[in-house]
Each structure stands twice: as C-alpha cells, then as structure tokens.
Amino acid sequence: MRILVVYDSMYGNTARVAEAVADALRPEGEVRLLPVAEATPAALAEAGLLIVGSPTQRFRPLPTVSTLLGGLPAGSLESVRVAAFDTRLVIAEAHNAVLSFFVRMLGPSAYAARRIERALVRAGGRPAVASEGFLVEGTEGPLKEGELERAARWARQAAAPQARPADRVADGVETGPRGAMGPRKHA
Ligand SMILES: Cc1cc2nc3c(=O)[nH]c(=O)nc-3n(C[C@H](O)[C@H](O)[C@H](O)COP(=O)(O)O)c2cc1C
Numbered sequence: 001m002r003i004l005v006v007y008d009s010m011y012g013n014t015a016r017v018a019e020a021v022a023d024a025l026r027p028e029g030e031v032r033l034l035p036v037a038e039a040t041p042a043a044l045a046e047a048g049l050l051i052v053g054s055p056t057q058r059f060r061p062l063p064t065v066s067t068l069l070g071g072l073p074a075g076s077l078e079s080v081r082v083a084a085f086d087t088r089l090v091i092a093e094a095h096n097a098v099l100s101f102f103v104r105m106l107g108p109s110a111y112a113a114r115r116i117e118r119a120l121v122r123a124g125g126r127p128a129v130a131s132e133g134f135l136v137e138g139t140e141g142p143l144k145e146g147e148l149e150r151a152a153r154w155a156r157q158a159a160a161p162q163a164r165p166a167d168r169v170a171d172g173v174e175t176g177p178r179g180a181m182g183p184r185k186h187a
Contacts, residue, residue, distance in 0.1 A: 001029035003159070004047035007054065008036040008062045013141040014055045014087045017134050017151045021051055021085070024152035028159040036064045044068075045076040049083070049128060049159060052120065054112045056088040056133070059102060061112035069119035082125030083158040084116035085151070087143070088133045129158040 003025050007018035015035075022033040034043070036054075044050055052069070054061035061069075088111055091103045103110040113131035121127060132154050135144040 001048040001159070002046065003029050003031045003049045003051070004039075004043065005031065005033045005051045005053070006036055006039045006044065006065075006068070007033075007052070008064045009087075010055055010057070010062070011140040013134075013136050013143050014053050016143060016148065017085060017087060018051075018053050020148040020151045021053070021155040024155040025049075025051075025159055028156075036062075036068055039068055041068070041072050041076060044072065045080065047080055049081045050077065050120070050125065051083045051085070051155065051158060052116050053085040053087075054116060056086045056110075056112040059106060059110045059112075061086070061116050065112070065116065066119070069116065069123070072119070072123035074122075075124045077120060077123040077125035080120075080125050081128040081158075082117070082120040083128045083154075084113045084120060084131040085154070086112035086116070086131075086133050087136050087141075088112070089139070090135055090144075093137075129154065 005018050005022045005025070007014050009015035009018070018033060022031050025031050029048070052065065054065040060066065089099075091100050094100070108114045111133050113133050117127065117131040134147045134151055136142065137144060
C-alpha cells in the first residue's frame, strides 16, 4: 500500500506526531512523509492511504494545509482512504475563557482535525479511522506524555482493513464500540 503522511507544524510538535505516524505505518507499505510545502494535489490523489495533520490554530488547520486541501479537485480522492489529525491544547489547562466558550459551542469542529477530515471527504476520500487530536502541554509543546505512542496506535488503526473509529479521548466524545451517542441504556 502507498501511504502518504502530509503535515505542517509551527513549533515541531505536529511534525513529531507525523513522524510517529509514519514510523508506525512502515510495516504496512511504502511510506512517504511530506511537509505540506512539498505536497501537491496530484501526490495526494496517488496515495492508497493519506494522512494529513496540522496544529489547531484559532480552531482551524494552518492556512498552508487548508490551501492544499482547498485545491483538491472534486472526486480526486475517490480511491484514497483518508485520516486526519491535529495537535491541540487541553482547553481546561489553557485558562482562556474565549477558547473554552468556542470549544463548547463548536464541539469537535473547534479543532483542525475535523476540518481536515471534512475537506478530504469532500474531495472523495473514504475515512479510514475517525479524526484524532494529540495533546500538547502549552502553545509550544512539548507533547503530553504518551501521545506519540497513542498516535502510533491510531495510525495502525487507520491502516487496518476494517478500521473502526478510535476512542476520541481528546474530543471528550466517545466514538468507540458504544458509538458517539453515549452509553447504551442497557449496558
Ligand atoms: C495563534 C495560535 C492559535 C492557537 N489556537 C488554538 C486553538 O484554537 N485551539 C487549541 O486547542 N490550540 C490552539 N493553539 C495551540 C496549538 O494547537 C499548539 O501551538 C500546537 O498544537 C503546537 O503544534 P506545533 O508545534 O506543530 O505548531 C494555538 C496556538 C497558536 C500559536
């Protein structure tokens, strides 16, 4: 399988996650790890599995990532399985009332990963695993302990033939076997 991991990063944390994702996927096929500046819509369309990552900034991916995704021709990812990730703050630790308010209002859409996922699906991509966020200690990082290992597990789920949604720890929304609607009544 041809696997392409595309990312951008301001302080290096998303780059580290992208490297962990790429390393975890090496046993699954031919893996390319590309900074967004080197990625083209044609390269994305050639992948069997495409993973795109960005830091969340002001609830969105970096403009470099949005521009690349915005330039994808309609249907160009029809034969591509896709997955998206971001890095993000733990909102409760940010002590920022505006940020907390918008995260409550927007839910998972307050993060880059969900927006990247939507753009990939709009271009025809088929989600391989639910989008995921990986947590940083502060604006410049470092990543929280264990996040690189969690990223590697998430990547392996994306590559699995019958990938199921990962546990959405960072969104606070559980989409594991019980689904996104919360606990079953007769659990
Ligand atoms: C201008 C700016 C805006 C940010 N906005 C958000 C935000 O809306 N939500 C969030 O969780 N983190 C936000 N952050 C924190 C970033 O997510 C964090 O810097 C990023 O995960 C670090 O990844 P990087 O090292 O790859 O740049 C923001 C950071 C900056 C610099």
